Amino acid sequence: MPQVKSYLDTTLRIIHINRYSGLPQETTDAMREYMKEAETSAPIRREFITQHLLTEHNTNEEMLKVLSHEFHHYLQGLFYPFLYYLSWLELDNLMYLGKDLKDSTADSYPISSLHMNDDFFRNYYFLHQLVEFYIDQAHLKIRIPETETYGSNVFTLNDLLEDATTIFEYRINVENPNAEDFEKWINNPANNCYKKTYRFLKTVLGRENTFNLLPLIVQVAFSCTDPLSGFCGAVSYINIRGLNYKKRPMHELFKDVMSFLESKMGRIVLAPSKHHFLMNIPASTVHYENMQLVTARAEGGTGALHFPLNLQFKKVAARIQSDPSYQTHILQANKATFQELLKEFYPFAIHYHYKDFDGRNGTIVMGEEYRDAKTPQGHTYPFYVKELIKIKETHMALFSKIHSSIDNNCHHQDCSYYSLGLCKLWNSIPLNFKDCGFPQWFAYLFQRKIDLANKTLIKITKEEADANYEEYSRRSSKSRSFEYKLLNPGYLLTIDAQDIKDERSKTMFPDFIAFLKEEYKESNQTLFSSISLDFYGYNHDPRPIFSIPEVTNFIRESKKLVPELLYYINFDSEIDHKFILLPMFVEHETKEVDGQFQIFAGPLAIPKFALAEVRIWREFLTKNNLPATDLIFKTLNKIFQ
């Protein structure tokens, strides 16, 4: 099985899966060759990914393991209120830095001079700050380690998140989860799990307590504005007073520990307008009902970007409000509840990067809840998320060194912008880099153009920035209403499930025929029997193509615009156009016989349609002074045999 590497973008909370497809070499070569010729590869990509993942989700254990690991991190962003705030804050901080650059009146900035100031850096470093744990009279305490060594008693907040995830992974993978078996499970290196916090905590609380309570302790920790203090407080409380998890439900225990911490720290109403910097937020407990200012801000508008996770976070908050026990819903997950959680909180975006192919052939799979939904500002989520990734990653490249150690997603090494590294994770990579909209997009966003020779950012006027945006829109929007591929001879017109929904696709056929005449100097005569149709995005649909109403409507509407449509179709191609298209126009019944669809038309239905078609073709030929060759009538015969 190919190795799968993954990570969760802690800012946007998008899951990224990097992998090789595992397909045979000849298949990947053929696909690569195909995509090289296809000006737009989106439908192929969508179809490939959908099909590939359907198989993978049933068979590839490593993939499932990686997905369940990242899914738990995703859930942590929903069920740990302060972690949600940290992610939102990362995005907000980046936007602040970007706005600062945009609003600055300085004529020029060397790119290398841009960086986060100390306050922002501390925010960003927060989950990775090293601390040393030690026990003092039954209390867990922390101190700054003497050296920057990542040693056995030295932890980061990230370690806590990872170890809670390990227990989740274990619980959803075995039939009867228990502490003893968990020990064996984590010992096996094949399970590839984090266990550092567990092993340390075991020395304080014992094996059973740690196995059963570590996820709760981590959730408590991230329900505090100072998760390390929350963690230490919770561990000390349990160590001294004990928690009877065998007799009392998790949500009561959670409430106990939170009440204790609240008595020590108080609680806070998080306010984005004043809690910009983590170091300035007083150590307190955070409750869902006190997150309303954050969720209101995360909706977007008035200068702030919409934060997609907000949709699901508000859902969790509402559930907890009506049923407080719901907060600990993820703590004792098992195989069954995992499926429920997945259904309820499917990640809003999973970005699959297939390393066999160019970066332009990665794809974002949107969660069902988000697929057809719109942001409060009226954008579709698939569009918005793709643009949001551009914004976040470019800010990150500008203001941090993070991108210096990652691979370039773009394969256009000859492009002048390639080595600059600001567009490493750009996600609208064209076939030809000269068509790339990155420079114009950048100029619009920061009101500065990139001077490649001097590696500086030069201030431009608002009018220039707007002109750049127009150019970016022109480059990035699909310039045609159709997608096609050259065949030898003829053309393959792609009809994609997504495209059919697009208003512009209504004129796909007339546009395509006009394009072929213009681009390839085709004529009505040469276009006879030259177009094949390829339907994408319906493989998961058990119905035959002609029984899918939106496809049938699309083809019928197209035929109204181009009555001689069937004249252009290649009925000799490998694609069985007769089987696909004819039932769309002829009244019929379909029966499944031995797993195959058979079509039964009434005795007059086909002759009636054939007669109408003959009239249309004859009229078309006469009008265009085309000879009514035998071939044409042979084709008609073939269609209606």
Add this chain to the structure above:
Amino acid sequence: MKIRIESDHDSLKEIHQLIYEADPTLEVDEDYKSTPGMQLEPGLIGLISAASPIVVAAITGWVQNRKSKRDAELEKTKIETERERIRMVYDLAKTKLILEKDNTKMIEITANEVEELDKFLPPHEK
């Protein structure tokens, strides 16, 4: 006495697997390094375990196996350039063992010295 093994991710995974196969109950701690803001999963940078004969045997076995593989590779591809030969030797030399006592760094041993690991261990742990 503890032993800490530092190497690249794949080598550490191989060594860990060898130790596990020899004794599934032996606790081997993994040391990770996470990069701020990098958002990637923390990277494995070391293994820490008791310096028991099982661990020592696993490490020596791994080093010998790696050396044999390297020699076979050198032979197979007839790599004669000095630079390439040095690179392959260096790759193995990056694997480092650190014997620790009470978390205090005691001594570092390169993989090339691992066959003599025994001489660094206190008598009762040999």
